[in-house]
Amino acid sequence: MNLQKRLWRAEPSFRLLAKLIRINWLYVLLICALAGVGYGALYSAGGGSSHPFAGPQAMRFGFGLIMMTVVALLSPRVLKILSVPIYLAAIALLTLVLRMGHVGKGAERWINLGGIQFQPSEFAKIALVLALSTWFCRLDPKKMGNPLRLVPPALMVLLPVGLVLKEPNLGTSVIIGVIGATMFFAAGMRLWQIALLAVPLPFLGKFVYAHLHDYQKARIETFMHPEQDPLGAGYNIIQSKIALGSGGMWGEGYLHGSQGQLNFLPEKQTDFIFTMIGEEWGYAGAIAVIGLLGLMIVGGMMIAMLCRNQFCRLLAFGITIDLFMYCAVNLSMVMGVIPVGGVPLPLISYGGSAMLTMMFGFGLLLSAWVHRNERDRPREDDAG
Structure with missing residues (x-):
């Protein structure tokens, strides 16, 4: 019996050490x-200074x-318990940034927490992954074909997408939407359902473009003809x-x-x-x-x-x-x-x-x- 299994079956105090050994240290090295x-690139960006x-x-x-x-x-059981409060905290922070966020480059994206500027939209992506993982693991894959079962997770995706889009932060809102869509697919969503959801995307894109800020439209036009x-x-x-x-x-x-x-x-x-x-x-x-x-x-x-x-x-x-x-x-x-x-x-x-x-x-x-x-x-x- 290897060391990991022996530690795992021993006293609970040794389980922490067993988990530390189990961590994929090769990935940590990457x-x-x-x-x-x-660090090297930022040292150069600072003109040869840290x-x-x-x-x-x-x-x-x-x-x-x-x-x-x-x-x-942390065990999956603990993470599942924490997933709901973490997701709700992310939504609360996204709402807060619209009311008292720091304006930078035409958008409200940062809030000040104890003297530290924080961008809630970054945290929202991780919170969404955790919340969707918890929801789908408790859902029978055979019931993925029932559209009503997909309404709650769809709302979980659309809520942060809408709040981030309102900042406005088009790039991050698109990333959140893509993450949500791929999570649906990984959880076992049917291809016909994915195709059905993709039908209104061109019309939605036209609607979103019509409501973009001037600087966002300028970015798209510049992309086409920067010269x-x-x-x-x-x-x-x-x-x-x-x-x-x-x-x-x-x-x-x-x-x-x-x-x-x-x-x-x-x-x-x-x-x-x-x-x-x-x-x-x-x-x-x-x-x-x-x-x-x-x-x-x-x-x-x-x-x-x-x-x-x-x-x-x-x-x-x-x-x-x-x-x-x-x-x-x-x-x-x-x-x-x-x-x-x-x-x-x-x-x-x-x-x-x-x-x-x-x-x-x-x-x-x-x-x-x-x-x-x-x-x-x-x-x-x-x-x-």
Whole structure:
């Protein structure tokens, strides 16, 4: 009998040690490696100094590691109990930000909690994954064909989407909607139901576009024709493409990127951090970073597939989809594939809200791995 099983069957006080051993430390190593890349990029963004970006980010990551480990040790039973209050707290924070949020770049997205600026929309994505995982694990898959059974989880998705859209934050609201839709599919939603839900999307898109703010419409128009306003709305994406192209195969050298170091590159520490990496480390460095992100996404999907209970499977899947959406949207944005939006690159871009909520999400993912062999308990729908 191996050490993990012996500790697990021993006194309860030893179970904590057994869970620590069970944590997927290889995945933790990937997380640390990506955070290391972020520290190096932010050090360069600060002009070769840990102030003002790299140092604070490293402190947040250290705190996030502790939080991630604690969350990884929580059992599915505890997480299910906490899912409802966590989701309600996220909705309350999203409502609060509309009433007393901090305005930045034309939107109310931040609230001040004890002197710390916090972006509730980032937390809402993780809260939604946790809440949907709890709901679907208690629902008999055979009853997924009943539309009435899908109304509560649909409302759980639409509520944060609507609140985030009202901030306004179009990019994050779309990501929340995609996460919710993929969770429905993973839970066993029928293809005909998915097709039925997709029918009104073109009309909904037209309605949403008609109610967008002027700056949001400008982003979409700039995406189509950035050269029409090279010093105004098109400046960001044009400078991003110049920086990526100037890096070549091997880059201009660490701390020697012309666009980044001479401050031509906008938001180089947040939304456009990958552009700075491409300029200084070149095509090879950019591919290496994408490869590292890809390993984390594949690793998350492997964890989801190896879970033997529905709750852990859905939880791991949802967190991995969140990570994938972060990466896909940010990378597509800086390459000019989609309109520019305020979506950071996980563990690399500067920002406390995204860092801490992502670390909380990784804690949930690792908890799914630790408890992957636990069997599902009888569903509420099966009782009686």
